[in-house]
Amino acid sequence: MDFTSMGSVKELIKAGGPVLFLLIALSIYSLSIMIDRFFKYRANINKSRRLMEYVRYQLPARNFNKITDACRKNGYSNTSAAKLVINLIKSDKTDIGSLNDLADSIINWETAQLSRKLSVLATLASTTPFIGLFGTVLGVMRAFADLSSISGTAAGPSVVAKGIAEALVNTAAGLFVAVPALIAYNYFLSKVNFFAQNMQYLAQEVISAKLYKEPEKPENTFAAVEDLISAGKL
Secondary structure (H helix, E strand, O other), X not given: OOHHHOOOHHHHHHHHOHHHHHHHXXXXXXXXXXXXXXXXXXXXXXXXXXXXXXXXXXHHHOOHHHHHHHHOOOOOOOOHHHHHHHHHHHOOOOOHHHHHHXXXXXXXHHHHHHOOOHHHHHHHHHHHHHHHHHHHHHHHHHHHHHHHHOOHHHOOXXXXXXXXXXXXXXXXXXXXXXXXXXXXXXXXXXXXXXXXXXXXXXXXXXXXXXXXXXXXXOOOHHHHHHHHHHOOOO
16 A cells, blocks of 8 residues: 555545444444534523523512413423422422422433433543554554565565554544543533532522511511510510
């Protein structure tokens, strides 16, 4: 094989052999997962954050009707934040322990849904370098096999060129698939973890607002003061 022709994509693919085709397929699959998670997070997490801001704005006044109406609007009803808030507000549980358990179960489920396919990215990031290494070993074996088949003055760099090319191309391809997959996995995982923390904080705020009761004010403040005086408390 002539190394001067290695600049073309066709020659690179030809040099990589069957292992390279596998790595190309895994690269396409990895890219499809990245695109799927990107649009999923943009549709869910970003809208959930906007809804969280509105909920926090309404919580001090405990405008639960406005909050539930906002959670049921088109585009927001399927977000993780909407599901969490509506379930907490509509729950008939009145003790903080039960409400915390409900919030934890919802957050865990929503986080698990967001984390789907991330394990695939982690697996690709850890295994594709070894697949590339396997192609490297095959290339080196081919180079030695070609070298051993020719003896004398005919043996030279051109004899082992094909095997070395296969080895190097597969090594590079394995890293080309692994590095983006690892970066994407860490990026998406950090977004999910940070979002889960925000959900936890929101759940505590909703629970506190739901269980908090304003002290009842006497209808006649003057009469209430007189009662305290007569009882010797003032």
